[in-house]
Amino acid sequence: MLCGMSFNTFGHMLRVTTWGESHGPAIGCVVDGCPPRIALSEADIQPFLDARRPGQSRHTTQRREPDAVRILSGVFEGKTTGTPISLVIENVDQRSKDYSKQATTYRPGHADYAYDAKYGIRDHRGGGRSSARETAMRVAAGAIARKISSEVELTTYLCELGGDPIDRAAFDPQAINHNDFFCPDPAAAERWAAMMDEARRDGDSLGAVVECVATGVPAGWGAPVYAKLDAEIAQAMMGINASKGVEIGDGFAAARLRGSENADAMRPGGEGPDFASNHAGGTAGGIATGQPVVARVAFKPTSSIRTPVATIDSSGAEAQISTTGRHDPCVGIRAVPVVEAMMALILADQKLLHRAQVGAGLGE
């Protein structure tokens, strides 16, 4: 996943290096390791950015960014060439004035204090590098990854908001893109809308849980010991802003089952076994079993709230802060496309690795 010291690079074989601050002139990324001869244009990427784009409902930040992506390299006559693909998005709606107080006062739950503690300097405008704005490039890179591992189908949605879970019996994949919450349960979506309105009224925020299911992952992708597919997913998801927990398959619930309940019995099937259940979430020993890969990610409530919170300023003196900028009352909503993008990146990476790991073509 993370290679060497490049803390802004993600992936082994398909490597994404992102750059840019919330209020700089632009953000961008370099996608290195994309195989050649794949048809690619901005039109393959833009729809995923649009799905993540802010300001699409009253439940997300009112910052208005077109987030129009440009490809600056790595594509020739509509096809990838195997050379690095440079993507850039200009920052348009910056409104630096909203953020002046952050220059001196640390927002609890934000990276402000930690960045100063580490670097002794930070671009405070809109959170600078620590802003979720960076995740736009993960989504853009994820769109390229999808073209590499096209046999995989991804379904990603909110399964819980503000502690209110969806009704699994009412799960309707068609519903996911027909409400403001990527919610597969229309009834839950209605409840959540009310909860969000109330939270916003209170100047408060809510947490959420995102679930991602990858079907069509061939048995054998992934690798043992320190690069387990589960571990790659865990690092990728825990690296998303505001994420605090990751589960594979039954996750913490598995710790409450007995071995006899948790066993995914196998029966003879077509290709590979026919599994009676999927408590494991599609992996064993860190390697894909051919079952759907299932991951869940917990997002804390947005730290930027209007409710005043006690804090300190950069001189260490007592202070209070209530964030008046434009923020997502629930970062979990817009995290849905980001979680899906990270899963896409991991699976494309694993696909490219797998044949090398097993020495495919050694005999050839």
Added chain:
Amino acid sequence: MLCGMSFNTFGHMLRVTTWGESHGPAIGCVVDGCPPRIALSEADIQPFLDARRPGQSRHTTQRREPDAVRILSGVFEGKTTGTPISLVIENVDQRSKDYSKQATTYRPGHADYAYDAKYGIRDHRGGGRSSARETAMRVAAGAIARKISSEVELTTYLCELGGDPIDRAAFDPQAINHNDFFCPDPAAAERWAAMMDEARRDGDSLGAVVECVATGVPAGWGAPVYAKLDAEIAQAMMGINASKGVEIGDGFAAARLRGSENADAMRPGGEGPDFASNHAGGTAGGIATGQPVVARVAFKPTSSIRTPVATIDSSGAEAQISTTGRHDPCVGIRAVPVVEAMMALILADQKLLHRAQVGAGLGE
């Protein structure tokens, strides 16, 4: 964390490469990147291996391994030299006969099928490379890591077994090493003993949750975006055998709080702020805040159970398996020293990285 393609290597600056199968002649690791002039001998490592060693109570596998570690390189006249440290442990009590059926029959929940799907070959004896035996080397390497980041204190324990959590009010750190479960709540330890006896009688197994608290981690360790301290911990912990979930701080519970409840208010303190709470678990933006770093890891119940489970054999034909070998009825128990070792490895690595990241001594 994971660098490049070496799927058996862990760490950036302090790099641990493990090798060996459960029933091979030996297991071992190479610890590269340990700074020079640190006093080190087998006596610094052995106690941690002893804490993990099987067969210490009726609640863990009866496999008897002395797990005596030898240092083969990297230490001269009792001090590290900066060259790679090679550690080896001979496999003594192998009992291959216990495992013959695994050659042809896939154990549900184990890596058997996945390894065959990937590699087309596997050392089936005791799970081969996928056996938890490999974690002995993580514990050995962790002992070296502790000497590097000696300012950090680690407390690790089971906080839940078979769905039965400890009583936080009864938390007693002294108790942890005085029962068979690394349990800080003596009353819970008694209940767990009964649950384990019953599960063992039923030929079944139980899951558990391990919690690790690192105090003394200086604000500033860790790095943003793709190497967040949270993400490094998540990958490390999710890479431990049988782990299915990882939380930092409040984890999934944070997704059920409002922003106003989840905020860790700051007040002026001594060095660094005085935090009113630690919902975040010691990190912000992926960087340590100086608060205790808190991680929780969910372990599924042992997949090897005496209760028969439907499965298939390597020819794809229907089969049944009930594991009669010597196994831990709850792998979570012996995972405690492993979780602590992984945390030690991450923090030592981050300590070595931090000064390079911030260019310490640039002016010097």
Added chain:
Amino acid sequence: MLCGMSFNTFGHMLRVTTWGESHGPAIGCVVDGCPPRIALSEADIQPFLDARRPGQSRHTTQRREPDAVRILSGVFEGKTTGTPISLVIENVDQRSKDYSKQATTYRPGHADYAYDAKYGIRDHRGGGRSSARETAMRVAAGAIARKISSEVELTTYLCELGGDPIDRAAFDPQAINHNDFFCPDPAAAERWAAMMDEARRDGDSLGAVVECVATGVPAGWGAPVYAKLDAEIAQAMMGINASKGVEIGDGFAAARLRGSENADAMRPGGEGPDFASNHAGGTAGGIATGQPVVARVAFKPTSSIRTPVATIDSSGAEAQISTTGRHDPCVGIRAVPVVEAMMALILADQKLLHRAQVGAGLGE
């Protein structure tokens, strides 16, 4: 040096990822791992790009590129923040028409055939990714590296052109930037001008040897076995377009000396020993000794010549090619700033690594 699979990334701790093709809209790089609080602006980088810029004398390509660099991230209020620094240069003078024949005919000595053999597709315009244009970003990144390892002084020059070496007795560092050849021997520079004019008249090209001397490198930088300072330099230099050989210290000449002649005797000195000679070129066991680090790099004559050469086209049919585009008759000349930049990048990287390797501050 190279980490993992990112074949467009250079460095360990200070990592540079370049992107862009000769005739795309722009070229750029991301510099990750630069320490915070270093004063940086375009003005620190532009002079080095200007030194490499084409079209400055009749002896280099007449392509006219302003090569104006822009910083898009990682710098706030004139100082680095520790986040990735994105640099971009627009391609202005592209003249694609010059290059049409390259679409179908392979230029001997160029990457045309090899790229097609590997990728089955290539951006043929001006050599696409394989163009020396990419080296502009190495020079830009090198300018940042210089600010990190400011204790080091670099002197780089042509020591041989077309087989005609400089007279070491006439070595004048002041002369280097006062002729068209970065030549420290004014008399040689005059001879070379005549040789170049003749070669150009003949539609031919010449090779050259670049020498780089780094003084002020502290003893201890570098690391043993597979990351020897010599090896890092060798990979960096051999990775520059048209480079075919690298020497450290006496290089191949050392293979012709006896051990008694080659020994660099030591006498008591101020800090560190006083060396009687520097046959070793500043390293021992891959680690800097405190003496000047000396590297030499051989550059083949430009492959693009007007003289017709037999070749094949992409269909495999017989063809002839004589390059009529604008090219450097001697790529070695403009390689001088590139060699120096690579040395700067290696030394800054080693400086950042050194304190982590030796655990500086372990006791602190």
Added chain:
Amino acid sequence: MLCGMSFNTFGHMLRVTTWGESHGPAIGCVVDGCPPRIALSEADIQPFLDARRPGQSRHTTQRREPDAVRILSGVFEGKTTGTPISLVIENVDQRSKDYSKQATTYRPGHADYAYDAKYGIRDHRGGGRSSARETAMRVAAGAIARKISSEVELTTYLCELGGDPIDRAAFDPQAINHNDFFCPDPAAAERWAAMMDEARRDGDSLGAVVECVATGVPAGWGAPVYAKLDAEIAQAMMGINASKGVEIGDGFAAARLRGSENADAMRPGGEGPDFASNHAGGTAGGIATGQPVVARVAFKPTSSIRTPVATIDSSGAEAQISTTGRHDPCVGIRAVPVVEAMMALILADQKLLHRAQVGAGLGE
């Protein structure tokens, strides 16, 4: 090549981590990333170790080491499993008494001073980690690499000793293994024997140049920009003890040719073009062209000589040293199998990478 911070690890996909000191109990390595289902036993490795083994003629060190290798993991029932392969060789003939003076006195040309400058401690016995003894593990790992890239044939030999080159017209590959110098020119071998006897008599040493030719490397292996095949070879070769220079193809001689002389004209051929010459040494743009890959490596004369040399001791005081231990009067001789092993490791690595780089099987 080198990944991340593991300075004792070599390779991307096929990764070799070596450990051990000259006079420790053993030396060893871990080979990670070897594909599964390759027949492997000690018998595949031992012959290459025997070729490198000291004490085989009067022209190499009289240290007597059986260098018997053992495989401790990664092989099951005679086949590789895809898990790490651990190799170990016990150190038998250590004779520490030979080396006592090295504890306090720095040997010019050796790593003694540099290791102390970096680490403040070193295992002085026989050079500790900096001893060429480490290269035994490169040879052992190289034997595994050969089985991965079996389509490649390697021919490696001394082409120059003590400044006396072979006669290319007299080149006889059959002769290489029938003299004490891996020399393809029997007449040169006789001259060299006399030169060596004289140097030994004088208590002096000689340098040499090793040439390695790899035929059968498919066009397309290798990768552009920072991982050029040439650059990978350069780092690998410059990382071998006592190496001071590396050339690909014509190397420095190419810098003395005109473009028209240096061009490797292409004509229609069978698979791939028919090249009229191979000045480039089998690569273009860092990618293999299908021609033989040709590398040359310069080795300085052994630094350990009986002739007294002025030096300092660890207190900085004046001293004199003349090495009386058992040493190779020309390290270049025993470097031949090491150069070949490094080439084998690079090519196996590139083979595994290539299919992933080009996304082989993307459509599958």
